[in-house]
Amino acid sequence: MYLTQGLHRCVQQSPDRVAVIFGERSETFIELHSRVARLAGALQKLGMNAGERVAMLALNSDRYLEYLLGVWWGGGVVNPVNIRWSVAEIVYSLDDCDTGILIVDDYFLPIAFKIADTARRRPVLIYAGEGVSPPGMLSYEQLIAYTPPVDDASRGGDDLAAIMYTGGTTGQPKGVMQSHLNLWSSAVARMAEFRNFGATISLHVAPLFHIAAMARAVGHFIAGDTHVVMPSFDPCAVLETIERHKVEEVLFVPTMLQTVLEHPDFGSRHLHSLKRIYYGASPVSAAVLDTALARLPGIEFYHAYGLTEASPVVSVNPPANHSAAARASGLYRSAGRPGIGVTVRIVDQNGMEVPRNTVGEIVVRGANVMQGYWNRCEETAQALRNGWLHTGDGAYMDDDGYLFIVDRMKDMIVTGGENVYSAEVENALSRHPAVVQCAVIGIPNARWGEAVHAVVVARPGSILSGDDLREDCRQFIAGYKCPKSIEFRSAMPLSAAGKILKRELRAPYWENQILQVG
Known part of the structure; x- marks a missing residue:
């Protein structure tokens, strides 16, 4: 080892x-x-x-x-x-x-x-x-x-x-x-879990300083795969590289996948070598998945959920849950089931396991769990309790062991005494074909304590209003969960790993508030 x-x-x-x-x-x-x-x-x-x-x-x-x-x-x-x-x-x-x-x-x-x-x-x-x-x-x-x-x-x-x-x-x-x-x-x-390692040609385009890309490289080192490396993400260069080197698999964050699918050169490139796409950081939207299935028939999609402290993978959602036939089950929205050698529970604030389909915190145990935080004894003791890594992620587990992430526990919105999980609202918003990206946060509200606020990037050329989106959301979630306000932007602030930086979206609203979220 x-x-x-x-x-x-x-x-x-x-x-x-x-x-x-x-x-x-x-x-x-x-x-x-x-x-x-x-x-x-x-x-x-x-x-x-x-x-x-x-x-x-x-x-x-x-x-x-x-x-x-x-x-x-x-x-x-x-x-x-x-x-x-x-x-x-x-x-x-x-x-x-x-x-x-x-x-x-x-x-x-x-x-x-x-x-x-x-x-x-x-x-x-x-x-x-x-x-x-x-x-x-x-x-x-x-x-x-x-x-x-x-x-x-x-x-x-x-x-x-x-x-x-x-x-x-x-x-x-x-x-x-x-x-x-x-x-x-x-x-x-x-x-x-994946059963696809060994003599595979794999493309590295996600940044290698990040645990998702680095840990994937570790797996390919162990298996002896061929590493094709790009300095950074560029959709045109990705398409050219896949064609030139007959790349068989790649890791994307969903925003990368969407950008590649929408690039003007996509239809002219020969991508027949591509067999598998792994994605992480966030779930893929229904619209992007539909486009990917249509434009890349036969490709296997894997979604992995994890965190740096778990080195990183906790659960895997396999290709069977990404097909058009499987869409009706809703399992493509899940984070999959705990991986081999990883034990997962959903617990309450006292560390007690909650019943299935009940929201709580994900805790993890296994050989993959970190040793702790460097020179941070208190933070280590808070994260590693009784042999379990407390992730801070809110989720529920269904009767078949599938995990459904609802939010970071600290990102939960409490509005009028009701708990609203941003992932549920984002899932509803992303169903609209004109929504390219969305993020939901809580902002201060004198009456409700917090109000549900959505930040949306709309598809270029589309005509979309906040009222349209709110009405569309009401088809899928309760009225109190629908955004009270919607802000349209041309782009989202993203981390180096492609995650939307909610703290930057949240900061202007909470800057002068005594109580803050997250």
Whole structure:
């Protein structure tokens, strides 16, 4: 149970198979093995002792995958930096876990020295771009070229493998500590659930600093799949890459899927190689799913629900629940059933399991659950209670064990004494064919305490009013759940992982309020 074992296996069994493709570069497993072993040696010479943290601030690339494997090979701990953060937030994450080495690419080169100069412990800077290394930085390629390979440190099991910083929706971000066992067990459980790993050509377009993409890469390392890597999401480039490299599967957030389906080049590209689409961060809307099924017949859709603290997958919704025939069951709206090796309960505020079809908090137990938050004893004790990870997500479980997420517990709207879960309202809004995206929040209301407020992105060229949407919602949900107010925007604020940032939508309404939501 160590995260470099898959590379050893591939070198033994298929050394000349292509491991990674990035732009015009490609490397076989034996070439990847050599570069990883040399990178590990270079990092050790720069002070990466067992358990030492190494950060990378970069867009996706072949070097990003080498960074993950190289740090683990050398016995270190990865600290992948959120590419959407400010310099101050990046410095906080480096300082918080005392990170001594920072690898940057061309995109983030302009802020590298500002980060280093501000950090409490100035990190060794390594340039992993395409040009000549700037003064004051070491060259990634030269380190690999001139450092002899070292043996795998073979750290595994409960040894720390990664510190993944959460988005910091409240207060400072927390460093989620994930062991080799956490990441390995989650990956292997997914492999057993999906049954599609091994000699697969997989596209990485979601950012690799995020747990969803990084953990997926871990699974492909274990299985020995071919990684096709794109620096960032661009729908035209995604279509070209799938066609060019005969990509068989890809992970999207629903907004990415929708953008690809609506791109003008979609109909002219040959996408026959594509077999599977995984999506996460949020459920797919009925309209997007219908379009996808029509335009990509025969594609298998998988939805996974999880969180960083669970490394990350908790439950999986399989292709059988995404077909047109299965739509009537409503199971495509679920988060699926708990995965292999993961135990899930829905509990009340006292930690007692509630009856089926009753809303409560999701708690999780399994080898995938994090070790805790870095240097945050109180927060760790709050999240990990009696052997269970308390997710903060509100949901119910039906009689067949399917999970239905209703809201973050802290995002529940209390209006006039009634509980309203934003996901239920968003599901109703998204049924309208003119709604591209929507988010529901609670805003202050003198009479009701909170009022249900919707933020909507409408399809270009459509004519849509708030009254139209409210009337449409009344067909599906009770009147008190329907939005009291609706705001139309051209775009939503999104996180690097493609999630809608509700805290930014909420902030203007609660700025001068004594009581705030979330």
